[in-house]
Amino acid sequence: MAHYKNRLICFLDVLGYSAMVEKLGIEEVYTKYSQFVDVARNQVFFGTPENYEGPKTNFEISEIVSDSILLVSHDVDDVASTNNFIGAIHLFLELGLANGFMFRGGVNQGDIIFDEVRKIFLSKEFNDLAKFEPRINAPVCVIFEKAKSIIFSSLFGFKLQEIGVVPSRALPIVKWSVPLKDEVSELWCINYTFFCSGEQVSAAIEYLAGDLAKQENFISYLGFLGALPETAxxxxxxxxxxxxxxxxxxxxxxxxxxxxxxxxxxxxxxxxxxxxxxxxxxxxxxxxxxxxxxxxxxxxxxxxxx
Structure with missing residues (x-):
């Protein structure tokens, strides 16, 4: 049994998973999963500094059970390692979209007890994520208030954390009016469609055709991103x-x-x-x-x- 203190925790749920399994079968779903899961686990999204001596993988823990994905960071005191974790979530969502998967979920921060032998995972903050995830009515990964400070400081630095960042389409995270089942809430989200092609995004919109609310909200999200300034x-x-x-x-x-x-x-x-x-x-x-x-x-x- 291992006790991990003060880690970033990501929980993701595959949208339309049951229909996907019914249509394709579990073997085909496994094949599609395996095409991008290992890449997200090991590939560095932003690149690492030349003097980096941190962990070689992006996740301390990565567990997938059916349509649920659990990801846990390494020590958050290492800026590059924390950015690798956030970038890996971005890559997971990006590659998922490219392979016909759409996710919703969130990132929180807290303590974890994990018994790898017995596959026991305990965390209050994970419970909060699992309760909140079904309320999200769009394929986005939101950042909980408790995790915002460490993510902001790692990505942008303490100064920009205090004064704020200038809105841009090219930011790793963006603040959006996220539609929940019972309200709309201003939340920071992983900006995972930035590197996706137009064809991939069109296919993702079509994938959501069985849930018109989520499809319309995703189109609204894309419109929001498209209206943000960007310097190429x-x-x-x-x-x-x-x-x-x-x-x-x-x-x-x-x-x-x-x-x-x-x-x-x-x-x-x-x-x-x-x-x-x-x-x-x-x-x-x-x-x-x-x-x-x-x-x-x-x-x-x-x-x-x-």
Missing amino acids: LSLGENRTVGTFVRVMKSRSGMRVFFVNESGGIVGGPIQWGFPSVFIEPPEDVTIHVDSESNQVGFNVVGRWAD
Whole structure:
């Protein structure tokens, strides 16, 4: 039995799972699951700093039982590790959407007792997540108030945690009026559709056709994101890798992908870890392209954390 103190806890539920199993069978559902679960467990979303010596995996605990997913972070005192956890949830949701899965759920923070042999998992904060999840009437992953401080400070730094962040489509988390079953609540959500293609998003909308309320709310969510400002970096004309670069930044690294003028994805995404954890995400990001190899590199300017 292990007692984990002060960890981030994520609980996700697959929407439309019963109908999926009925239609495809459990073998096909397993195949689709396995295509992205291991990737989310091990792939670093933002990239890791060059001096990173933290955990090699994104989750301390990851358990999947039928349509329920439980994810637990490593020690939250490590900024890069915490960002890896948040990024892994983002990647889990993103890859799930690409593979025909839609999720809803939340992230909380608290203590856990886990007996791996007996598969006993106890946590008050997990219970709060499990009670709240059915109230969410849209395919989003919300951040509980108790977890907001550590997530904000890890992604954005203490200064931006105090003064707030400028709304942007490219933020790892966004604040949205989340439709619940009995009210609408302003909550921060994982911005997981940022790296999804238009075709994938259209398929996700179609997937929700059996639940018109969730479908309409997801369309509303996409409209909200589309109205947010975003600054894309230009690669210049006649570059084979694309015309613009869209960037999502944290204090420990960034993830980018390449799009054409109409917004179609033509390359990436790729991860780029910073030399060290910055005090806040760097504002000054510039691109350089090798004229012979057409390889893209990035320069960032910011203050490193001690």
